[in-house]
Structures are given as C-alpha cells and as structure tokens.
Amino acid sequence: MYAILGISRFGHLHQRIITAKVKTDVMTEFKCVCASMLLLVSVSLHAEQEDVLNPTVYWTAELQKLVAGANARNADALTGKCSKCHGETGISDEADTPNIAAQNRYYTFKQLKHYQDVKPRDDRTMHRRVKKLSDQEMADLAAWYSMQVPAPAQDVPEPSTGTIKLVRQGDTERDLKACMHCHGAHGEGAPLDTPALAGQQIEYFVETAVAFRELGRADDIYRRMCAVSGELADEEIRGLAEYYAGLGPKPPEH
Ligand code: HEC
Numbered sequence: 167m168y169a170i171l172g173i174s175r176f177g178h179l180h181q182r183i184i185t186a187k188v189k190t191d192v193m194t195e196f197k198c199v200c201a202s203m204l205l206l207v208s209v210s211l212h213a214e215q216e217d218v219l220n221p222t223v224y225w226t227a228e229l230q231k232l233v234a235g236a237n238a239r240n241a242d243a244l245t246g247k248c249s250k251c252h253g254e255t256g257i258s259d260e261a262d263t264p265n266i267a268a269q270n271r272y273y274t275f276k277q278l279k280h281y282q283d284v285k286p287r288d289d290r291t292m293h294r295r296v297k298k299l300s301d302q303e304m305a306d307l308a309a310w311y312s313m314q315v316p317a318p319a320q321d322v323p324e325p326s327t328g329t330i331k332l333v334r335q336g337d338t339e340r341d342l343k344a345c346m347h348c349h350g351a352h353g354e355g356a357p358l359d360t361p362a363l364a365g366q367q368i369e370y371f372v373e374t375a376v377a378f379r380e381l382g383r384a385d386d387i388y389r390r391m392c393a394v395s396g397e398l399a400d401e402e403i404r405g406l407a408e409y410y411a412g413l414g415p416k417p418p419e420h
C-alpha cells in the first residue's frame with residue numbers, strides 16, 4: 167500500500183517533475199523562439215543600418231590604378247555639368263557648395279562614386295549629376311579637379327585657443343585626435359583619401375561635419391570622421407570651419 171502510495175506519490179511527483187520539465191522546456195523553447203526572433207530583428211536592423219552606412223568604394227589595386235592613371239584632359243567635356251555650382255575651376259560662389267579644386271583625387275573619386283551609389287552619401291543634387299557617369303569618367307573628373315588652383319584663404323575671425331587646440335592637439339579627455347593628425351598641418355589632406363580642408367566653404371563644412379555626427383554621412387570605411395564629429399559641439403564645429411576656411415593653400419616646401 168505504502169509502496170503503491172509511494173509509487174503513486176512518486177508517480178505524482180514524477181508527473182509534476184515531468185510537467186514542470188515540459189513547462190520549462192516549453193518556456194525555454196518559447197524563450198529561444200523569442201530570443202531568435204529578437205536576434206533576427208536586430209540582425210536585420212543591423213543589416214539595414216549597415217546597408218545604409220556601408221561605403222561602396224574599396225581601394226583595390228585595380229581601382230587605385232584607375233584613379234592614378236586617369237586622364238584629366240578627357241574631363242574637359244564633362245566639367246560643364248559641374249561648373250554652374252562648383253565654379254569654372256572648382257571654387258564655388260556659394261557657402262554651402264563645396265570647393266573641389268586641388269582636392270585629393272582619390273577622395274573626390276570616392277565621393278562621386280558614393281553619390282552615384284546613393285546609400286553611402288545620399289544627396290539628390292549630386293546623384294543626378296553623376297548617375298550616368300562611368301568609373302573612368304569619374305576618375306577623369308577627379309583628376310581634373312585635383313590639378314586646379316586651390317581656393318584662397320577666406321577672411322575669418324581670429325580662431326579661439328579651443329579651436330587651435332582641437333586642430334593641433336585634439337582632446338585626450340574625449341579621446342579626440344588632432345585634426346592635423348589626419349588632415350595635415352596645413353589642412354592639405356593625406357593619402358589615400360583624407361580630404362584637404364584648407365579654404366573649404368564654411369557652411370558646407372559645418373553641414374557635412376554635422377552629417378557625420380548624426381550618421382547621415384558615414385561613407386568613411388573606418389567611420390573615423392563619425393567618431394570625431396560625434397564628440398564635437400556645434401560651436402566647436404563652426405570654429406573649426408572658420409579656421410580651415412581661413413587657411414590658404416599649403417606653403418611650398420623649403
Ligand atoms: C546643382 C549644383 C551642383 C552641380 C551641378 C554639381 N554639384 Fe557637386 N555638389 C553640390 C552640392 C550642394 C554638394 C554638397 C552635397 C552634400 O552635402 O553632400 C556637392 C558635392 C560635391 C562633391 C563632394 C565634395 C566634398 O568635399 O566631399 C564633389 C566631389 C562634387 N560635388 C563634384 C561634382 C562634379 C564632378 C559635378 C559635375 C559632374 C558636380 N559636382 C555637379 C552641388 C552641385
């Protein structure tokens with residue numbers, strides 16, 4: 167009897183254990199399903215975000231060769247599409263339209279390609295101008311503009327000590343590298359595709375730096391500028407834009 171009771175108790179207990187186990191299994195399974203759904207959602211969100219932000223230009227040896235060997239003369243027939251906004255030789259009249267004269271050709275090529283591919287740099291005005299161009303034509307345009315006379319220094323207020331510190335030393339507290347570390351001591355840019363900033367238009371500079379900060383522009387493969395801009399306040403960006411607008415072309419080497 168006891169034995170039967172014991173068995174039945176045991177059976178009951180066993181039953182409860184089994185039920186509990188089934189419940190746990192169901193819960194675990196449910197949790198697993200939820201977790202995988204969440205994972206899926208986050209993976210797809212991540213993928214979507216990556217898709218939006220990923221650059222499409224990768225500097226393969228072949229692509230570098232195309233840009234290095236571009237023929238600026240062939241761009242003569244193409245610059246007519248650009249001069250209305252960027253000026254005859256890449257120096258614009260508008261503060262919100264970038265100067266592109268004397269710019270690093272790899273940088274310019276990459277921007278044109280990214281406007282063409284839309285997602286890395288989404289600008290309808292520029293997309294319309296480049297959507298039908300071939301890689302060769304964009305490389306020729308980039309070479310042509312890189313050979314023009316750089317924009318002269320603009321008249322700007324005296325830079326603050328804070329601005330000069332950001333340019334020359336950065337800010338260790340915010341883990342900010344000096345701008346000149348990447349953009350050069352005279353804002354002349356650097357290989358492979360770090361742009362020159364000297365003489366750049368102020369409003370354009372501010373808008374694009376803010377776009378990096380808000381991740382509206384994230385076409386830099388390592389997101390270097392997004393990291394930098396993410397740490398900068400509005401007034402710091404304006405101070406830096408004025409500082410660089412006030413720099414003339416790089417003085418000749420001695
Ligand atoms: C209707 C005016 C307009 C025309 C025409 C135009 N652009 Fe632009 N371009 C702009 C504006 C405005 C921007 C800034 C867009 C942004 O904020 O991304 C720009 C950006 C650029 C940039 C990025 C510069 C940088 O410093 O990152 C390049 C390079 C450029 N244009 C080259 C060209 C070339 C080459 C052509 C001709 C094929 C052309 N543009 C035609 C208005 C124009």
Ligand code: HEC
Nearest residue numbers: 332343344345348360361371374375385386390391394406
């Ligand atoms: C770690 C390297 C690095 C540092 C430090 C850096 N930059 Fe940049 N910056 C870049 C690169 C690379 C690009 C080009 C991004 C791309 O490919 O679109 C860029 C682009 C820019 C542009 C856009 C230029 C254009 O014509 O559209 C501005 C403006 C700019 N940087 C300002 C600054 C300022 C101001 C600082 C200092 C506070 C700074 N950068 C520090 C690497 C750097």
